[in-house]
Amino acid sequence: MTDVPIQMQQDTTNERFRGGSPLVDLLSRGGLAIAILAVLIYGSLASPVFFTAGNFVNVLTSMAIVGIVVVGMTFVLVVGGLADLSVPATIACGAILSLALQPVIGPVPAFAAAIALAGFCGLMSGLLIGYIGINPIIATLGVGTIVLGIVQAAVGGVIVYGTNPDTAALVKSRVFGIPAIVLIFLAVAIVGHFVLSRSYWGRWTVATGGNYSAAEASAVPVRAVKAGAFVITALCSGLSGALLGLTLQSARPLVGTGYEFSAITAVVVGGISIMGGFGSVPRAIAGLVFVQLLTNVMVLQGVRTPVQGFVLGLLIAGAVALDVALRRRGGA
Amino acid sequence: MSAAATALRMRGISKTFPGVKALSNVNLTVEFGRVHAIVGENGAGKSTLMKVLSGTYLPTTGTTEIAGVEVRMRKPADAQKLGVRMVHQELNLVPDLTVAENVYLGRMPRKWGLADKAAMVRDTEFILNELGAAIDPKARLGDLSISQQQLVEIAKAYAAKPRIIVLDEPTSSLSEHETAALFRILRKMKQEGIAIIYISHRLKEVLEIADDVTILRDGSMIDTRPADGITAAEMIRLMVGREVTNVFPKTPSDIGAPVLKVIGLGDGYNFRDVSFEVRSGEILGLTGLVGAGRTELARAIFGLARATEGRIEIGGKAVTIKSPAAAMRAGIAYVPEDRKDDGIVPSLSVRENISLPVLRKLSRFGRVSMSADRKLADRYTKEFSIVPPDPERRVSLLSGGNQQKAVISKWLSASPSVLILDEPTRGVDVGAKAEIHRIIGELVAGGMAVVMISSELPEVLGVCDRVVVMRDGHAAAPVERAALSEERIMALATGEEAA
Amino acid sequence: KTVCYVTAADAHAYATPANEALEARAKELGIEVITLSQNFDVQTGTEQLNTCIARNADGIILWPLDPQAYIPGLARAQQAEIPSILINSPMDEQANQFIKSFTGPDVYEEGEMAADSLNDALGGEGSVVVIAGQAGNGTTIGRVGGFVDRLAEIGSKLEVLDTVNADFDQQKALVVSRDLITRFGDGIDGVYANDDTMARGFIDAWKEAKPGEPTPPIVGINGQKDAFESIKSGEMYSTIVQSPVEDGKLAIETMAEILDGKEVGARLPIPLTVVTKANVDSVEPAF
Amino acid sequence: MTPIARLVRYRVAVILGLTLLVASLTVPGFLSVTTLSLGLDRSAAIGIIAIGMTVLLIARQIDLSVGSTFALAGITAVMLQPAIGIWPAALAGVLAGAAAGAFNGLLSVVFKVNALVATLATMLIFRSVAHWLTDSQPVPGTDIMLSLALSKIYFEIFTLRSALFVGSILLLHFWLTRTVAGRNLFAVGSNADAAEASGIAPGRTVFLAFVFAGTLAGVAGVLQSLTTNTGSPVFGAELIVTVIAAVVVGGTRIEGGRGSALGTLGGVLTIAALTTAMEFQSVPAYIQQVVAGLILILLVVLDRTVRPGPRTHAAAVASG
């Protein structure tokens, strides 16, 4: 037998393979940064109190609770899990348990137990979605309803009050003028970013979202990875809920209502596709920052609540439409 | 239509995608009643040209004339109205409808304003019979195997009674048997005066069926010639722009002890009681007719599907394989049949695809070592001359053959002792094909055991040391290469010769 | 006898004790109660009236969340000869022909009382912000409407800087209060919150933004325990006690009389008490 | 088909039957014509919206904004009453629903925004518009007598809207299974690329599906506002979950390509029967939630784990 006679030509410089248009590329990458900048400039011009340390601390503090959820939700979207609609239930779980268990087992164990139980709810959704293959919308809707029902039944449907004001003081304390809760959020974001972009689990998450069967055929434990995204989100919202409970020193079963939509909004405005396969925590947080700043400017301008909703809605639709358009132009 | 008119005249067609100039200034002329073959390497632009013809893409420049009339097609429906039908390279059917509904998709017959299901079923049954395919018109399409779906796709195009029919690699998932049936139909269509455009990497088929051949290279048209008087070697030279002597090289290697032993394996449905062994340094061919159960067998060995009976031994020790990860630990690797669906993660770069199975090994405390990751990717991009040689490029932007090389690289990074390749050269051009064969040759020379599933008999005969022929889920005893011929394999595969 | 009770919600700080009181009193009176929770959704409520009629209840107690929407249901109940009364919130006049009575506090009146109280606290002058409940919710409409109308009525010079919705939610109140404080700063002379929970949110935001500074006079509604604490410590100016227990009891007692064939008054109020530092020690918190 | 597979296939009917059986055994007076007619009436609003949602889910789309559209259409129908009269106003309300659907369709077809995201956004937008128009106050209609007339029960069973619901769903069943357009809808939901390559315009199909869903949400909203003589910005805030649950319990897949109108009818009735039965027993709402959630998950899990027949090509090969 003869040896192989063919060598593929090494055409590094083949002009058939060029990159996409650089302008479109820049816009799709930096569009959000430009938008944030625009809001900052407009806000500073429109309101004298906007560009003050106090206001920014406010924005950050308001952002922290939903921000922690956003970190988790990023994993869900990237893994191709559409959305986690059980967030309100897991937040309630975290808030109510962290307060209700305080007198029984002490504040720190209560805090941990609250988060762990929220994580368990995430595990339920995760098992249904990853291992049985239920559509995530249906599964998280179902699990959310069940968990919220159980939580309500457990506390008899009323408000739970905190019994330990020291814990409230702790979460409300500031380090160098930055509220502790903001620091916790930043820590979660950094860990989340590291996991998604640098760890093998993160790469698995992206691969599973990008092509499930190919990832499976590449020995990626796709079921676990998919389930894991929901556990991560549940842990995040459990933490979020626990912090919320401690700040408010009271918790109702419905504390978490609306957080799922806020979190999805942020992630989506951050340019992360709901179809999965790519995305990063900083992008999602940039989306969150943009939404929060815009809301803040509107509130400072005295814009009425319905109008805010209107603007926010248009914004989500517009941001995603623009992103889709740019991506198509960019050929990516 | 006037019989004298030329069926199709495409002039100066160019098509640019962001970052790729897929076609530049291509001319194509096809006559009624003739089979016009288009050949070219992977990524030469064959499919793109046909998608321009079928209205899927708008050309950047250029004009199209059908039966002497200049036309402008903006969407597939426009082309269909003009009598152009296309069998796509990638299957393009609706899994949730029945076979009959698929065949009549977009032009269902009506009776009293309603869909006439009885007529659809009747006509579909007739056409499928003609194609020699035993498929129930009322079955849900998604329940069919890939090759059956391919036949439905062909039936669909044929049933529309087109003036021009385009077949983009119709035989890539068909067996010789079905290919023969297809060719009968093509000849009949020819007689009916239909213009047929036929794209294939199987040059033997091209020579058998085509009247004219057009060669594309790097998005440009090289030449159009009558098929009479052109040889395969000539076509290859024109396609790759250089001489090729042996498409199926066989590298000698030392055959050693059995590595993988499959004993009485079965899943109760797709394959039963399959036994064979592969030795180190050996390429074991696994062939058979469409739907013989080879893919399911391979998937079961790799832990992607569940076997219900029998066992697997690696190096003499029984192993239980319940997941691809377990298979990988046992030293088994599997390059799947369907590259688009199971092979690549399109949103990731070549580098990220290659390191996917071994990520954990490249990690410390959960963190992936970027330098190790890059090193791995660089090594295979060079070794397999992946084009373009940029590991950071998104794998979805590569041509089919190069994607396949990336998929093979991915598994070599796990350094397996047994490599199962399922149709590794399906839809891959001759150049890349030879390249892949060279790679496989080197691997076995290095002591690896390879199982190669292939429906292309020349490839099986050219590359494999021993061959197992499967029929209806059962495997015949392995036959030595020396004792094999295409006729013998066909006899085993069709059951003319008992196993 | 069986009474069908369509309540606003069964997991709510105010509604839950009201429901419990109603059910407990019913037991004493020997009446069986079927409780249906609307979960604050009007549409659910209108549908639940159907269930009550189908169930052939002897009476219906409805907690309306909308001034009009239940009228056809109530009319249908009347056709089926089931007497209905309203609890907690009123409906439009058109509903009167279909109901026997309306028992409970009047949210509109509460708004008026809050206006008086805040007006007193500020001496009739100053800029205030209103933290309202859910937009479109009956209680919100009543409590805001009563407040605004009353200010106009008494010719108060209080100026409402802004009205923001915080959905009866402490966290939302906290967030909107932060923004209000950033926006108006020391320009806020007084605060009216549609309930004590949201008042709490404002207090927390104020303490965050201006540690050590005394809060402006804050008026809330409901008379929760922690509002009492806040009044004692001077963080809040006043609240209006509206006892859910009284609310629930009165409704079922009225229904019992109707079932006994007695005539009842068309409007039976429960007592509302404005609580300030002056009387905080002598009044029981509502819950 | 094995008995188990048959059970799974007709699981909605089974579960509905079981619910009715258990309810009539345990709840005195449950099984009566009155319960049936009132149960039908209470499911009409959800049911009419579910019809539109069935079509959308088959086309592999979803509309989260139906609740807001419901409110918006009702408000339009009530607010215009003094100006143009009741029936023209009602028509205007339905048109408002259609317009809302068209807006969703535009976002998702022309601007290629994923349906989940697009309708999440329009859910906020339409709701805001509703609050804006009404200044967050419920608006009363002009004629309370009409409401009373509309809730009249005919033939002891149907109210106007429950008849409309049942009638429409039978029409939808016919349309989905028999007409070419209906089959094309399945094609688009199952594999839009293939449908397009076969000359079907998936964009147009999807757009029309959105308009259809919006229109039906509009019809439901107008009926609701006429029967309650109120247009309120808070109407329909909670119904999306019930609608999706009803459709999915009825066997329509959220991943597109599969679904049936009769299934949706079964799903809507199941949920109505379940709710009514539990309300009869005075079960707290949160427990009802748990039960509803469990049933939803149970049915979907069943759908996933037990397949009707072997999913292999033996079923597809012509017999004989």
Ligand SMILES: Nc1ncnc2c1ncn2[C@@H]1O[C@H](COP(=O)(O)OP(=O)(O)OP(=O)(O)O)[C@@H](O)[C@H]1O
């Ligand atoms: N939609 C697209 N976007 C970007 N590039 C594309 C697109 N479609 C094709 N290409 C590129 O255009 C070139 C021609 O591709 P085409 O599919 O026509 O090749 P082909 O001759 O059919 O190859 P094969 O034999 O592998 O099927 C390739 O480089 C391919 O990567």
Ligand SMILES: Nc1ncnc2c1ncn2[C@@H]1O[C@H](COP(=O)(O)OP(=O)(O)OP(=O)(O)O)[C@@H](O)[C@H]1O
């Ligand atoms: N996912 C699936 N769903 C339904 N049937 C399947 C599936 N996969 C395989 N089959 C069926 O199992 C049988 C074995 O198919 P398999 O793919 O293993 O055959 P093969 O020899 O690899 O043939 P080819 O790949 O050429 O189609 C076929 O009858 C096929 O229809």
Ligand SMILES: [Mg+2]
């Ligand atoms: Mg091609």
Ligand SMILES: [Mg+2]
């Ligand atoms: Mg195969």
